[in-house]
Amino acid sequence: MDKKEYAELVKQTSPKTKEGRTILLAFVAGGLICVIGQAVSDALSALLPAFDKKDIGALTGVVMIFLGSLLTGLGVYDKIGYYAGAGSVIPITGFANSIVSPAIEYNKEGIVFGLMAKMFSIAGPVIVSGVSASALIGVVYFIIGLFK
Secondary structure, three states, X not given: OOHHHHHHXXXXXXXXXXXXXXXXXXXXXXXXXXHHHHHHHHHHHHHOOOOOHHHHHHHHHHHHHHHHHHHHHXXXXXXXXXXXXXXXXXXXXXXHHHHHHHHHHOHHHOHHHHHHHHHOOOXXXXXXXXXXXXXXXXXXXXXXXXXX
């Protein structure tokens, strides 16, 4: 079988996706998660008037991470992800899901070698990449500042 025949076979046997529907569901789900985040922020602002905008933003992040982790633990976030696709990977809740999911899956292997070891199997590279990129940008910014 040559490459052309193989490509035709793959095209025939691959499941057909409804791209318009998939994109719309991702957009709506992602938007809904953002609306929930804004509602949490507004509620915290009303409940805690002494807190400034920066503190409210931090608390909102904590609440959204908690909600993402809770929904993952209850098995709800996986169902959201099944229908919402990329819309469910909004950074805060999606990141919480990526940490909690492997931890739940490998919990049966014990606390240390299961839960703790696998908790950062997906999120670890993201954290390392983010820290590395921010350090590199900081060095570039510093070097540019020397020439001003």
